[in-house]
Amino acid sequence: MRIAHLSVRNFRSYAAAEVDLGPGLTVVSGRNGAGKTNLLDALYFGCTGRSSRTTNERELVRFGEQVVRVAITAEDRDGRHELSVGFEPGQPKRMTADGVRVERMADVVERPLASVFLPDRLELVKGTPSLRRAHVDQVVAGLWPARIATRRAYAQALGQRNALLARVRAGAASVASLPAWDAELARHGIGLMADRAAAIELVAPVFAERAADLGLDGDPAVAYRPRSHAADAAELAAELAERHERDLERGFTDHGPHRDDLVFRREDRELRAYGSQGQQRLALLALLLAEREAIAATRDAIPVMLLDDVMSELDDDRRARLVELLRGAGQSVITTTDLEHVPGANDVDVTRLSVAADPAGLAPRASLVVVDVAA
Ligand SMILES: Nc1ncnc2c1ncn2[C@@H]1O[C@H](COP(=O)(O)OP(=O)(O)O)[C@@H](O)[C@H]1O
């Protein structure tokens, strides 16, 4: 499933844009502030119903406008599919797939998966474990869409156990009611841990290869770090039972896969603490490439890679290697201030788009997208 066309109204700097993407690599070039990242985010928004940059969706509405609309035409061997996301601040978001209203894009089978690299996403390597857990769960969903249910069931059981802890503390419920929720949480928790472990098992060997390809030395590795080492639900339930007193003291469940993490290492030290920015960036890129390959190998879907401003930080060899990896399979979109930074950008199988803030000032602050036929 690839993105054939993007149609945008009032999204960030774009009053209106109609953009055709190539089947392989598309390079989006333009000066600083021209709207390259906004275009990438519009693609992500159309595929997922969420922004890759912000959780405050008000920011997405073009200054002075009210209603945003992003539509994607996706295409595979079997035909075309239309996805659309529209919203107006203060109103519920309206999403459709082939004209049918949907609650969550994640539930839509006929949609392109998107994987995005943004300079801000270094937080995934450096930031809190919760970001990495959420990411691993997205990879699980990308690999095995039906397993989203396990994570949702776990989150629900966790919420209920926490609510029960609060009631016991308030004297409104008895401690004797906890073991039933330990068992429920443990049942879904073991499933969630198994899904995460299986996903990272697929990704880890490819990560090591891609990281080496991109020139990250020192035996880079990624590993799943579960909080619990329980082998089955009974063991996890027993671990939860041992912690009743502490959980009641704190008022929340302090043990289980909602405390898991993903660790990146180089020379056996954690990149999160000891890696340079450059090393963390390469690790993130290697992770996204490895996940994409794992998903492509597991099911008939290869995520669209959206890479923002990645070239400026890489040397010539690494740029060439990355472009080679991207051109090897699937669809990708890469932004750059300088076409020269993308080796092979002028080859016939590469689509070039140039983005410019409206030079005539006819539509103030609008960005224009131009298919660069001249290059
Ligand atoms: N909601 C919005 N409405 C209009 N313009 C916006 C909005 N949000 C951001 N912008 C403008 O978008 C521009 C930045 O676009 P961006 O895609 O980040 O540029 P770049 O090409 O450097 O990646 C800035 O000029 C900013 O003012």
Ligand SMILES: [Mg+2]
């Ligand atoms: Mg940018």
